[in-house]
Amino acid sequence: MQLTLRDIRKTYPNGVQALDGVSLTIPVGMYGLLGPNGAGKSTLMRILATLQEADSGSAMLGELDVLNRKEDVRKTLGYLPQEFGVYPHASAYSLLDHFAVLEGMAGKGARREVVESLLRQVNLWDVRHQKLGGYSGGMRQRFGVAVALLGNPKLLIVDEPTAGLDPAERVRFLNLLSELGETSVVILSTHIVEDVSELCTRMAIINRGRILLEAQPQDAMTHLRGRIWRRVVARDALPAVQRDHAVISTTLLGGRTVVHVYEEASPGPGFDATEPDLTDVYFSTMAGHMGQHGAHAAAAA
Numbered sequence: 001m002q003l004t005l006r007d008i009r010k011t012y013p014n015g016v017q018a019l020d021g022v023s024l025t026i027p028v029g030m031y032g033l034l035g036p037n038g039a040g041k042s043t044l045m046r047i048l049a050t051l052q053e054a055d056s057g058s059a060m061l062g063e064l065d066v067l068n069r070k071e072d073v074r075k076t077l078g079y080l081p082q083e084f085g086v087y088p089h090a091s092a093y094s095l096l097d098h099f100a101v102l103e104g105m106a107g108k109g110a111r112r113e114v115v116e117s118l119l120r121q122v123n124l125w126d127v128r129h130q131k132l133g134g135y136s137g138g139m140r141q142r143f144g145v146a147v148a149l150l151g152n153p154k155l156l157i158v159d160e161p162t163a164g165l166d167p168a169e170r171v172r173f174l175n176l177l178s179e180l181g182e183t184s185v186v187i188l189s190t191h192i193v194e195d196v197s198e199l200c201t202r203m204a205i206i207n208r209g210r211i212l213l214e215a216q217p218q219d220a221m222t223h224l225r226g227r228i229w230r231r232v233v234a235r236d237a238l239p240a241v242q243r244d245h246a247v248i249s250t251t252l253l254g255g256r257t258v259v260h261v262y263e264e265a266s267p268g269p270g271f272d273a274t275e276p277d278l279t280d281v282y283f284s285t286m287a288g289h290m291g292q293h294g295a296h297a298a299a300a301a
């Protein structure tokens with residue numbers, strides 16, 4: 001089973017075109033949708049989660065028409081939005097049990113088994129009776145996954161799930177998502193490159209409502225090999241480098257600036273070839289250097 005999107009478009013009443021002909025093929029597994037804030041990621045996620053209407057286009061989950069059979073989609077959908085609210089005075093166990101009732105699980109014994117299984121799966125069983133208001137951000141996110149997994153969904157959508165998590169909670173959460181991707185279509189919508197790099201077997205980069213690149217992360221990085229150059233410069237030398245070269249990113253290192261440049265051949269003295277990572281893919285794509293031959297070559301690989 002796969003999720004197939006064709007020419008999805010959405011323009012808001014204020015004239016903002018959030019989605020401009022989005023077409024993607026998303027297989028079972030972890031799929032990263034990467035882009036800056038305002039790129040159209042959340043709009044696409046809400047459309048797939050049946051919370052918003054597309055202006056046109058199609059979306060098929062296997063044989064299921066996502067845009068026109070919303071009630072059927074909701075039976076096989078798990079959705080963790082960017083802002084996930086909880087009842088702070090309820091315990092994880094009581095609230096998940098309540099959501100299970102709303103899902104139609106009337107039998108108390110069977111419901112107890114499902115609730116226990118999910119809380120163990122997201123590693124919250126030992127704190128199941130604690131109030132959700134006392135949970136850390138990562139614990140609340142994992143509880144949100146437990147809610148999303150009620151009904152054993154075939155499509156799981158998570159929107160900016162690791163924003164604000166500390167490093168340890170982020171690792172726990174990403175490990176959990178990785179396990180879920182073994183049997184379901186899991187879409188990870190994020191602006192954090194490392195989340196996609198560590199988790200996803202396929203990815204797309206979106207900006208201003210358009211898909212700029214769809215590829216396997218490793219293939220996209222391989223395509224850039226020999227085109228990314230690194231140089232460490234003093235901060236006051238940066239403007240000259242930016243004037244003379246196609247700088248795609250800069251980072252600070254010990255008071256100096258590490259510059260990454262996209263060039264087909266060596267930019268000159270002081271620059272060293274560096275092994276591309278997904279951050280280089282992202283910034284090269286956003287700058288237009290992966291367009292046309294680059295995007296198509298990486299996508300076809």
